[in-house]
Structure formats: C-alpha cells, structure tokens
Amino acid sequence: xxxxxxxxxxxxxxxxxxxxxxxxxxxxxxxxxxxxxxxxxxxxxxxxxxxxxxxxxxxxxxxxxxxxxxxxxxxxxxxxxxxxxxxxxxxxxxxxxxxxxxxxxxxxxxxxxxxxxx
Amino acid sequence: xxxxxxxxxxxxxxxxxxxxxxxxxxxxxxxxxxxxxxxxxxxxxxxxxxxxxxxxxxxxxxxxxxxxxxxxxxxxxxxxxxxxxxxxxxxxxxxxxxxxxxxxxxxxx
Numbered sequence: 001x002x003x004x005x006x007x008x009x010x011x012x013x014x015x016x017x018x019x020x021x022x023x024x025x026x027x028x029x030x031x032x033x034x035x036x037x038x039x040x041x042x043x044x045x046x047x048x049x050x051x052x053x054x055x056x057x058x059x060x061x062x063x064x065x066x067x068x069x070x071x072x073x074x075x076x077x078x079x080x081x082x083x084x085x086x087x088x089x090x091x092x093x094x095x096x097x098x099x100x101x102x103x104x105x106x107x108x109x110x111x112x113x114x115x116x117x118x
Numbered sequence: 119x120x121x122x123x124x125x126x127x128x129x130x131x132x133x134x135x136x137x138x139x140x141x142x143x144x145x146x147x148x149x150x151x152x153x154x155x156x157x158x159x160x161x162x163x164x165x166x167x168x169x170x171x172x173x174x175x176x177x178x179x180x181x182x183x184x185x186x187x188x189x190x191x192x193x194x195x196x197x198x199x200x201x202x203x204x205x206x207x208x209x210x211x212x213x214x215x216x217x218x219x220x221x222x223x224x225x226x227x
Contacts, residue, residue, distance in 0.1 A: 032213060043122075043205070043219040044162065093161050097213060107215060109161040 002028050002098045006110025013084055013117055021079045021113045023094030029074035030096035034107075035067075038091040050077040084117040091115075119144050124206050124218035131225055135196045139221045141206030142188045150209035151182055153191045155202045156220060162205055165191075196225045 003026040013019050023033055031052045036044040048069055049057040056069035068080040077096075081088055092113045098106035124141045131137050143151075151168035166173065168180040168189050179192040189206055206218035 034214070036217075044217040046214060046216070049214065091159070095215070107164070109163070112159075112161045114159070 002096070002106055002108040004094065004096045004108045004110045006094050006113060008113055009111060010114045011116070013115070015085055015117055016083055018080055018082045019084055019115060021081075021092055021094070021115075023077045023079070023096065023110050025075045025096040025098070025108075028096075028098045028106075030077075030098065031074060032097045033071060033077040034095040034097070035069065035077075035079050036093045036095065038093065038112075044093060047079075052077075081115065084115070086117045089115055089117045120218075121145060121210070121216045122206055122208050122218040124221050126219055126221060128222040128224050131196055131223070133196055133198060133225055133227055135225075136192065136194045137196060137223060138193075139191045139204055139206075139223075140188055141190070141218055141221075142186075143206075143208045143216075144187070145208065145210060146184075146187060148208045148210065151180075151189050152207040152215075153178075153180055153189075154205040154207055154217075156205055157202050162217075165204070193223075196223075198225050198227065201225045 005024045007022050033050040035047045038044045047062045050069045050071040052071045058064045071077040094110040095107050122143050153165040154162040155165045156162040166175050168182045172181045177194045181190045201224050203220040203222045205220045207215050210216050
C-alpha cells in the first residue's frame with residue numbers, strides 16, 4: 001500500500017532557530033502533498049498545499065515566509081519552520097495524494113513530527 | 119460556523135456496546151466524506167470512506183445524509199481497541215481535506 005515517510009518524528013529546538021521536516025512518498029509519486037498542524041485537543045488544520053515544481057498554496061492566516069515549503073521532486077516535500085518560537089510548538093503532519101483509485105481517494109499520512117520550541 | 123462539526127465527547131461505553139457518532143458539514147458542494155481514526159499522538163488513519171448509499175465494513179457502518187449535511191458512524195460490538203478519536207473529514211475544493219475536531223471514544227471492560 002501507499003507509504004509516506006516523515007522525519008524527524010520528534011524535534012526540540014531553541015527559539016529563533018529553523019527546523020526542516022521532510023515528507024517522502026516511498027512507493028508512489030505525489031504531485032500534491034499537504035501540510036497540517038495539530039495543537040493539543042484540536043483538529044488537524046491544513047496549512048498549505050505543496051505542488052511539485054511550483055509554489056505552495058497557503059491557507060488563510062498561515063505565513064508563507066515563516067513556513068517555507070519546497071516540493072522539488074515527485075516524492076519529497078519539505079516544510080521549514082523558520083525562526084521558530086514556542087507558539088510554533090505543535091504536531092506537524094504531511095499527507096500525500098496518490099490520486100483517485102479503486103473508488104477511493106488515496107490520502108496517506110506521514111507519522112507526524114512533534115516540534116517543541118524552547 | 120465551523121466547516122465540519124463533531125461532538126468532542128468523550129463517549130465512554132462498555133465493551134460490546136453500540137455507539138454512534140454524528141458530524142455535520144457546512145459546504146453543500148462537498149463531494150467526498152471520510153471517517154479517520156487517530157490514536158493519541160499518532161497520525162490519522164483512514165477508517166472508511168462514506169458513500170451516498172451508505173457502507174458497512176465489519177462492525178462499522180457509515181451513513182451520509184446530503185439533504186441534512188450530516189455523516190454518521192456506527193460501531194457495533196465495541197472492543198477495547200476501538201478506543202481512539204474518530205475524525206470526520208470532508209473534502210474541499212476537490213482535493214483538500216477539512217477535519218472535524220474529532221470525537222473521543224473510550225471503551226471500558
């Protein structure tokens with residue numbers, strides 16, 4: 001089945017530093033990947049849609065200069081949290097779309113990255 | 119109004135019980151609907167898609183009511199391993215997923 005690998009699973013960084021999170025589709029090509037953020041006891045909130053070879057599309061209220069997304073290949077998208085602050089501490093999850101197949105939409109999620117900014 | 123609304127629960131039920139969750143969505147143009155399961159501190163995993171005619175997968179039954187814009191999930195013969203948060207998910211703009219806040223289920227012995 002479709003597998004999405006996300007790294008790192010957990011990261012602790014100092015305030016003001018940048019953190020890069022990788023999302024790879026291992027056995028399929030993903031022209032579109034999605035980045036979500038989830039605060040404790042809250043829902044997953046879509047941050048941006050990552051499109052291979054073009055600029056990401058950000059949801060309202062998400063700062064594109066703070067959350068840099070690069071989708072350089074059909075199997076890799078990266079999210080860089082720049083100048084991280086404690087309020088950026090959250091669970092970040094990526095999702096890749098393998099396309100509509102066999103009557104189902106193929107959204108596969110990475111295992112998530114728990115970011116703690118101290 | 120939230121795009122996808124769910125009762126956060128928790129629903130505390132004994133093993134073997136039947137439990138039902140409902141979810142409402144605001145965008146009448148939504149076409150795809152799903153139930154995901156999320157365990158604590160883990161990524162969400164697809165439980166089942168929800169089709170207009172309703173669908174069943176073992177102990178799980180999903181229903182869609184387009185007129186009222188709500189989706190339901192019924193779990194029969196609850197197991198301890200069913201304890202998790204159940205996320206109602208609706209598509210937006212054909213390829214974006216909008217998640218509800220989730221309904222927490224706790225099954226006790």
